[in-house]
Amino acid sequence: MFLLHFLLVTSVLQLSYTASIQDEYKTYKGYKLYRVVGDSQEILKLIKMMNQLAEIPFYDARGARGDILIAPELVQIFEERVRLANLQANVEIGDYSEIIRSEKTGSRRKGSDFSWTAYYDVDDIYKYLQNVSKSHPDSTELVVGGQTYEGRQILGLRINTPSENKSDNKPVVFIESGIHAREWITPATTTYFINELLTSNNPDVTALRDQFDWHIFPTVNPDGYHYSMTRDRMWRKTRSKSSTYCYGADPNRNWDHNWLQHGATNNPCDYQTYGGSKPFSEVETRTLSEYIASLENLLAYVAFHSDAQILLVPYSDSVEHTDNYDDLVQIGKTSLEYGRQVNGEEYGGPATAAEILYKASGGSMDWVREKLGTPIVYTYELRGSYFHWPAEKINEQGDEVTQMLLGLFKEAKNLGYY
Structure with missing residues (x-):
């Protein structure tokens, strides 16, 4: 019976594969x-x-x-x-x-101003960053964090407001978002946070902006993100050709930290956790790591994912703790409490992924902590349901993230990190 089912499924899947090549959107x-x-x-x-x-x-x-x-x-x-x-x-x-049908309604609106009531493709996000840099020329500039397999730039925005003392060497904060293509809420929330930093009248937010040299990247996997928008909503990986029939690697399993040891596979056709042919086999992770390593005075690295609703600290594949683990937990708890006061939402953690989620090796956060010694390193898993979050409610998570980052850096300052 099992063999019969197997043969039947194999036949159907072959037809599905052929059809998927021809279809515009899965x-x-x-x-x-x-x-x-x-x-x-x-x-x-x-x-x-x-x-x-x-x-x-x-x-x-x-x-x-x-x-x-x-x-x-x-x-x-x-x-x-x-x-x-x-x-x-x-x-x-x-x-x-x-779910896909509901997301298409009102999303990716052509010819309209950029907003936070719709999801936008990578070109629209990049246009937004370009427009922001033009409208705030004294405090922002476009930065390129790397390249992609399909020839795109990994485009980000640097926010560094002028200081009275021009010799000030502000601490650097790096924000990574959208490394997993299908997690649409993360680029949307990150652009929302950019807008808050640059337009908010809240003195706490403006003070947060002015204290740091921000390097913010809404989508560090733009090829995969574009593919999830135009062809396959559940696509997670990059778009490099990895075998005769299969494409992409998981860019959050491809960093040179305990590569392929936990939570990753060497199967190129795995839809989720193929770690690549070797550490940094993907041009996206390789070039982005070089950009991050070039940043002097890097104080904090913050990554956004969805949708486990938890806060993670390094290391993702171990229950052994970093030397400042207790500080990271204390800072993280303050961050989550700030976020909770916005919508009453409780997040799990702070803890390592190995403790409250699953073991996963080869991630960006762990590489940044281990190789660069960056003291403040977190991954926020935002809210949602199987990678869906209503576009008209993007601002809810945007407000949460803004407050969580306020709480994070307030407590980090209290503990003497800057």
Whole structure:
């Protein structure tokens, strides 16, 4: 019976693959999002088996529960395997295409001013950065953090307001966003924060702006982000060609920190966590790391992801703590309390990913901490549901992030970090 199912699925998947090449946008019509509960090892075996059978666009295992997105032609074999493993599976989303349809409504509006009630493609984001640099010429400039496989620049904005003492060497803060293509809320929130820094009348926000030399990059994986906007909503990786049929590597598993040891795979066709052929095999991570390493007086590195709603500190693949772990926890708690006061939302952490999420090696945050010794390093996992957040509510998370960063640097100052 299993062999029959396998042959049937293989045939259907071949047709699906051929069709996907021709389709303008992958609809995910009929794809079901399952929540699986039971023995953690059986859940991992289930995910591994499904990945060997087909390209699974999304999966996530955390202890005794797992989430997995299943194509309609795989539903029967998936549910049979769940039964054989003595697991329980409930449908969380009956048709993922409905989420995509809702996101398309009102998003990527052509010819309109840049706003935070819609999601925009990379060209629109870059145009926004260019316009901002023109409208604030005394305090901002465009900066290029690296290059991409498809020939794009990794474009960011430097915000460094003039100081009375021109010899001031301000501490540098680097913000990374959008390293995973499908996490759309992160570039949107980051541009919102840029706007707050430059236009807010709140004296706390203007003081935050003026204290630091900011290097802010809304999307450090622009090829992947563009692909998720135009072809495949669940795309996460870069767009380099990694095999005859498969593309991309996970740019947050490709940094030279314990590469491929935990939470990554050497399978180029894995939709999520292929770590690349070697550390820094991806031009995006390689050139971005060179840019970061060139920054003098780097005080803080902050990365934004979604949507686990937690705050992470290094190291992501270990329960062993950095020498200033207690300080990072204290700073992080203050940050989260500032954010909570905006919308009443509680975040998990601060803690390492190995402690509260899963072990993951080869990430940017850990490389920055280990190789550069940057003292303040965090990853914020923002809110959402399976990478969806309503466009009309972007400002909610934008306001949270602004307050969380206010709290972060206030407490860092209290502890003498600057």
